[in-house]
Amino acid sequence: MELYKIHPRHYVAVDCVILGYQDEEIKLLLYPRSFEPYKGKWSLLGGFVQDNESADDAAARILKQTTGLEQIFLEQVASFSEPNRDPEARVISLAYYALIRIDLHDEERVRENGASWISINTLPNLIFDHQQMFGKALVKLQQKAGYSLIGSELLPEMFTLIQLRNLYQAIFQREFDPGNFRKKILSLGVLEKLNEKDVSESRKGAFYYKLKSDIGEIDIDRIVKF
Amino acid sequence: MELYKIHPRHYVAVDCVILGYQDEEIKLLLYPRSFEPYKGKWSLLGGFVQDNESADDAAARILKQTTGLEQIFLEQVASFSEPNRDPEARVISLAYYALIRIDLHDEERVRENGASWISINTLPNLIFDHQQMFGKALVKLQQKAGYSLIGSELLPEMFTLIQLRNLYQAIFQREFDPGNFRKKILSLGVLEKLNEKDVSESRKGAFYYKLKSDIGEIDIDRIVKF
DNA sequence: ACAAAAGTGTTTAGATTACACCCATGA
DNA sequence: TCATGGGTGTAATCTAAACACTTTTGT
Known part of the structure; x- marks a missing residue:
């Protein structure tokens, strides 16, 4: 279109902060960049937005390509557009974050991709501004966890309240009083209490719970003050 | 760069949800689009991201061009990237929102631009997905107002607690108990109480307050539950 | 003195916190 | 029976909300 032609066009990428939960830690999926510059350095999973897809579509596509998972929680974090953030070319990147169940993903x-799940407590340096992307994604995760009940996204269908508390402790990096x-x-x-118990952690066993199925978007009071 | 060349490039725009406060209402700066399609329809203020600037820079540039104001509060809202959101060409837009003092802006x-300040209570239809941009910006404004004290951004340096309450009522579209x-x-x-009173609203007069200058980023408890 | 808006105080209800205590079970 | 985590109860504290009351001042 004539009026737009005087303006430059840019590569637009999406970078995904893919988060999972394993061994009582939040983990981030990273892979070693396969080309120069920064070849071998840790990077988020990313890709370019194509002509026929929205950025949301692109993020979902990358997630599927790299984990085999579809229909999972995926949300925008922020855009990153410093002209020289990528030394090779001008690339404007839209950061997303995803919550996936590590037990369901396609390990193959x-x-x-040479990717691996790395605990957010021991993250290496990441390329470009990927560290910032992760930081903002973590804040978003905490906000989401504070306003809605995160569980199905990161835990199996059935989970004990102790497991849920451990998850929240990993997300907020602090302790919660068990009773409270x-x-x-x-x-x-x-939550709906099931008749089954998890007996792997104690003699008494802890009852499993699952999200009530009749509840759509959970719109609840805040869980955590911050 | 060879590796990137296989990917398409896109126009990247920023659209600004510019909010102000006047006559006890939150107002949005809109202008009638000056070219087809949708010529004459109401639109947010926007422009294209150039080669040498970040999207943040572009938003600040547009804000300066259209209001004459610099160094004002400006934050990302979300990105909008549906392939056909603009019927003329593929344009990926990054929405921003700004809070400005209407009394300081350059009316000239x-x-x-043919722009005008329109109350958010009587908004016309907007082009493309600009309505959504506004909606998300309003939510962001409410969140910001809930966690920090909005005042200096939208009110003059000195304001009464009644004025501040009216502002909050406009933002949250509900009443607050005056005493509470x-x-x-x-x-x-x-807040710091000043010795001066606003006598325009009552015989008794209401004391002016201003933000304490020694407080940088205000990190306070929540003001409003939502 | 009184109307009207500014500002203060009081009471209640609910939520949060800390922490003591009871329960169920396998070894 | 006792050690261990799972689970319940309770008192103290803090916060939000509703609303009655007092203050100030121009007319």
């Missing part, structure tokens, strides 16, 4: 694909956490969560009325 | 420039609002705000300890 992850291996193919349990009461708070149950008072939300979104 | 605004007139030149005042106590809550004062308990934050970020």
